[in-house]
Amino acid sequence: MTIATQPDAAARLDARALRLAYAATPxxxxxxxxxxxxxxxxLIGPNGSGKSSLLRALSGQLPCEGTVHVDGIDLHARPVEAxxxxxxxxxPERLPASLRVRQCIELVAHTRGLDRTAIEAGLSxxxxxxxxxxxxxxVGDCSLGTRQKLAVVLxxxxxxxxxxxxxVLNGLDPLAAYALKSELRRRADAGAAVLLATHGxxxxxxxxxxxxxLLDGVIAADWNRTELARLRREGDGLEAAVVERLxxxxx
Ligand SMILES: Nc1ncnc2c1ncn2[C@@H]1O[C@H](COP(=O)(O)OP(=O)(O)OP(=O)(O)O)[C@@H](O)[C@H]1O
Numbered sequence: 001m002t003i004a005t006q007p008d009a010a011a012r013l014d015a016r017a018l019r020l021a022y023a024a025t026p027x028x029x030x031x032x033x034x035x036x037x038x039x040x041x042x043l044i045g046p047n048g049s050g051k052s053s054l055l056r057a058l059s060g061q062l063p064c065e066g067t068v069h070v071d072g073i074d075l076h077a078r079p080v081e082a083x084x085x086x087x088x089x090x091x092p093e094r095l096p097a098s099l100r101v102r103q104c105i106e107l108v109a110h111t112r113g114l115d116r117t118a119i120e121a122g123l124s125x126x127x128x129x130x131x132x133x134x135x136x137x138x139v140g141d142c143s144l145g146t147r148q149k150l151a152v153v154l155x156x157x158x159x160x161x162x163x164x165x166x167x168v169l170n171g172l173d174p175l176a177a178y179a180l181k182s183e184l185r186r187r188a189d190a191g192a193a194v195l196l197a198t199h200g201x202x203x204x205x206x207x208x209x210x211x212x213x214l215l216d217g218v219i220a221a222d223w224n225r226t227e228l229a230r231l232r233r234e235g236d237g238l239e240a241a242v243v244e245r246l247x248x249x250x251x
Contacts, residue, residue, distance in 0.1 A: 012193035029217030045214035087160035092147035097140030
């Protein structure tokens with residue numbers, strides 16, 4: 001007999017028993033993941049393990065089995081309401097090439113019903129990330145890293161309480177990467193939860209509060225801040241721990 005469990009209403013994200021397959025190939029085989037406000041969580045895992053698919057399932061872009069609650073709101077039953085609370089960074093390739101960067105910020109803010117204050121905050125973040133000199137350029141003329149910065153600015157517009165970010169530190173110059181990490185920390189300290197897919201284990205170890213390993217379609221390991229600190233102090237850090245898990249899984 002299956003006992004139905006209530007979603008954790010206090011959790012920013014409560015995902016249970018997520019299953020997803022492409023044609024006959026299963027990618028997620030029962031993912032359970034809860035994120036609390038204030039947490040910066042790294043989603044790590046081998047290439048093809050399903051990190052992007054999981055983020056897309058959590059944001060409602062891909063249909064999946066299981067339940068997803070955002071601040072207690074059922075994503076599948078009340079998608080509009082739940083998605084209003086999400087900040088999702090789209091792939092830079094999917095940004096509209098013919099719009100100017102500033103127009104893009106204004107259009108997305110308008111679509112989400114945000115006011116001028118939110119747009120000004122987005123423009124201010126653009127400055128912080130070094131995007132200001134590209135504001136009047138067409139998106140299609142911007143470098144990949146510049147478009148990545150824009151994708152992040154758009155995701156953070158309106159201060160959503162749950163951020164789902166796929167490898168957004170990739171390709172950013174050191175100043176921008178530092179500024180973005182500071183911004184995400186600030187958001188988490190203000191109560192947001194952040195799930196960041198990354199292959200950067202050093203970033204995960206030093207900057208994040210928690211790291212979860214997606215392997216064989218499930219969350220195979222979950223290291224909290226104390227455990228991450230212990231790994232750093234006592235051994236060869238998160239990288240060694242992850243390599244050990246991956247080697248064990250490959251045997
Ligand atoms: N649209 C799709 N159709 C069919 N298969 C897909 C599709 N998107 C992803 N896949 C497959 O699903 C699996 C998981 O892909 P996904 O991109 O989610 O992994 P990932 O962990 O984000 O990988 P990486 O670290 O390389 O970015 C891979 O085997 C991939 O080939």
